[in-house]
Amino acid sequence: MGVPRGQIPWFPxxxxxxxxxxxxxxxxxxxxxxxxxxxxxxxxxxxxTNCVVFCRACAKAxxxxxxxxxxxxxxxxxxxxxxxxxxxx
Amino acid sequence: MKHxxxxxxxxxxxxxxxxxxxAICAADTTGSEIICPVLLNRAPARYKKALSDSSLIxxxxxxxxxxxxxxxxxxxxxxxxxxVSDAVKAADQALESTLSLGPKGLALAQSxxxxxxxxxxxxxxxxxxxxxxxxxxxxxxxxxxKFEFRIPVVDYVFNENDVWARVLDGVARxxxxxxxxxxLTDISYFDPPRVGGVxxxxxELGSLxxxxxxxEIISPISGTVTAVNPAVIDNPGLINxxxxxxxxxxxxxxxxxxxxxxxLLDPAAYAEIVKRKAxxx
Numbered sequence: 001m002g003v004p005r006g007q008i009p010w011f012p013x014x015x016x017x018x019x020x021x022x023x024x025x026x027x028x029x030x031x032x033x034x035x036x037x038x039x040x041x042x043x044x045x046x047x048x049t050n051c052v053v054f055c056r057a058c059a060k061a062x063x064x065x066x067x068x069x070x071x072x073x074x075x076x077x078x079x080x081x082x083x084x085x086x087x088x089x
Numbered sequence: 090m091k092h093x094x095x096x097x098x099x100x101x102x103x104x105x106x107x108x109x110x111x112a113i114c115a116a117d118t119t120g121s122e123i124i125c126p127v128l129l130n131r132a133p134a135r136y137k138k139a140l141s142d143s144s145l146i147x148x149x150x151x152x153x154x155x156x157x158x159x160x161x162x163x164x165x166x167x168x169x170x171x172x173v174s175d176a177v178k179a180a181d182q183a184l185e186s187t188l189s190l191g192p193k194g195l196a197l198a199q200s201x202x203x204x205x206x207x208x209x210x211x212x213x214x215x216x217x218x219x220x221x222x223x224x225x226x227x228x229x230x231x232x233x234x235k236f237e238f239r240i241p242v243v244d245y246v247f248n249e250n251d252v253w254a255r256v257l258d259g260v261a262r263x264x265x266x267x268x269x270x271x272x273l274t275d276i277s278y279f280d281p282p283r284v285g286g287v288x289x290x291x292x293e294l295g296s297l298x299x300x301x302x303x304x305e306i307i308s309p310i311s312g313t314v315t316a317v318n319p320a321v322i323d324n325p326g327l328i329n330x331x332x333x334x335x336x337x338x339x340x341x342x343x344x345x346x347x348x349x350x351x352x353l354l355d356p357a358a359y360a361e362i363v364k365r366k367a368x369x370x
Contacts, residue, residue, distance in 0.1 A: 001249070001352055002351070002352070022153075024153070028301070028302055030272070030366070030369060030370040031366070031369050031370075032369065050369065052249055052250060052366075053249060053250075054248075054249075054250055054291050054307050055250055055305075055307075056305055057302055057303065057304065057305065059152075060152060060296075060302075060303040060305060061152060061153075061302060061303065062152050063151045063152050063153030064151070065151070065152065065174060072291055072292070073289070076289075076290070076291055079352070083351070
């Protein structure tokens with residue numbers, strides 16, 4: 001994308017009111033974005049910058065629809081803005 | 090051709106109740122046989138004839154896609170698919186929270202059936218391809234463990250989402266990379282975008298399904314869909330056999346080229362992404 005990954009806020013957000021901790025998302029995601037933990041919340045987004053920008057595969061696999069992502073058009077606009085700013089520098 | 094309907098049984102979620110209603114109503118409307126997923130799982134031989142003589146419609150309630158996974162496991166070819174939770178989102182109206190169907194659930198089920206029947210009577214629009222792309226002959230090869238990922242070099246560009254495009258005379262052909270087809274394993278279903286639909290760069294160009302995952306096809310370019318590969322609609326396995334050539338997915342008329350190139354990768358840069366992704370697994 002020509003922009004440092006840390007500047008692109010694209011990663012899953014878990015709605016813990018809906019999540020049933022089936023771990024299908026973690027089982028699927030090969031990039032270790034999620035991490036299983038002890039305690040009440042057995043799953044967390046531990047490595048958000050490992051998430052492939054614009055990939056939403058984990059949300060598509062989520063039965064209880066507990067995973068959301070930012071808006072794509074807004075993220076594209078942000079990436080283009082950062083690139084323009086970097087070009088000016 | 091006759092149809093058979095394999096549906097989510099829908100006992101513990103409102104979407105499941107809608108899926109069950111869709112199956113019953115669609116079977117009544119089209120004279121199709123219903124396949125009980127529980128019995129199919131327990132005694133597949135019971136439905137051997139239905140699966141071989143009919144084209145299969147699969148109705149899933151939620152994204153767990155139990156019915157689809159069952160069909161895939163039994164290597165049944167899926168003709169059409171419905172996902173109720175997607176239909177709920179598209180209708181932008183929440184279902185009743187009760188498991189028994191209320192007026193909203195019934196109305197949604199009826200609208201899903203109406204659309205399904207309309208689609209069954211209309212073949213998938215697969216306008217003829219217009220561009221004549223040469224078959225790639227030269228590849229970069231990324232090795233990882235026992236796997237070998239081939240990346241065609243000629244005129245291919247890629248996004249980080251494992252989708253390629255190649256451009257000829259204002260038309261682009263789009264497909265998925267060898268790396269992605271190997272990750273998905275046997276692709277059983279291609280849900281194509283609408284011919285004539287306008288898609289922005291990084292917008293959705295339909296999806297692919299395998300037993301492992303649903304893969305949202307993320308468009309590398311902005312444009313209007315002009316053709317869907319009819320060979321892949323008939324045989325999605327072609328994507329696994331030849332992802333960079335005969336297994337192409339769609340053709341698009343370009344609307345923002347060459348600006349779209351800014352955010353795309355050449356084969357060498359994409360090879361680096363594949364190396365990184367493979368190493369992370």
